[in-house]
Amino acid sequence: CYQNVNITGSFAVTVKGQLKVNVTQPYFNQSFPVGNNVAVKANVTSECNDGRTNASTNITLLSPQAAEEACGTVYNESGGVYNCTWNTALHQGGNWSVKLNASEANFFFNVTTFSNQIWLNNTAPNVSNFTVSPSLGGWSERYNFTAFVNDTQRDFLTIVKTQTTQ
Secondary structure, rough: OOOOOOOOOOOOOOOOOEEEEEOOOOOOOEEEEEEEEEEEEEEEOOOOOOOOOOEEEEEEEOOOOEEEEEEOOOOEHHHHHHHEEEEOOOOOOOOEEEEEEEEOOOOEOEEEEEEEEEEOOOOEEEEEEEEEEEEOOOOOOOOOEEEEEEOOOOOOOOOOOOOOOO
């Protein structure tokens, strides 16, 4: 990547490289339901495109309001590939960005934000085990309605009582 040059004289030279970072997984704007684990992979290379295996690498997620959250432990897979697993349980739906921060001795560091890299899909609540007690009765009786409601995002839910007549 560097050229040989003939120079006469004596002087000290420090040559520093430039780190480059890129998100390889998930792909841009990939959608995941809130509650899933998301594997985030990135590569760190020099300006000569050689994988940097000793870079200190951080992977951070940015919420739709730009609040930062660590992805978790970042693992060095080898060959300049780094990964972490992000648990999206109880997270807000919407566009999330990925911020990569890499540094290594004798290189200029790199901090790059990949905007809207992940779309967290805020899923609808799941309603199950719906029961009514008593199952039969007349107009003047009291009824107890029961349902199990699971909302992965723990959104505020509104339950509305409606009355119908035939």
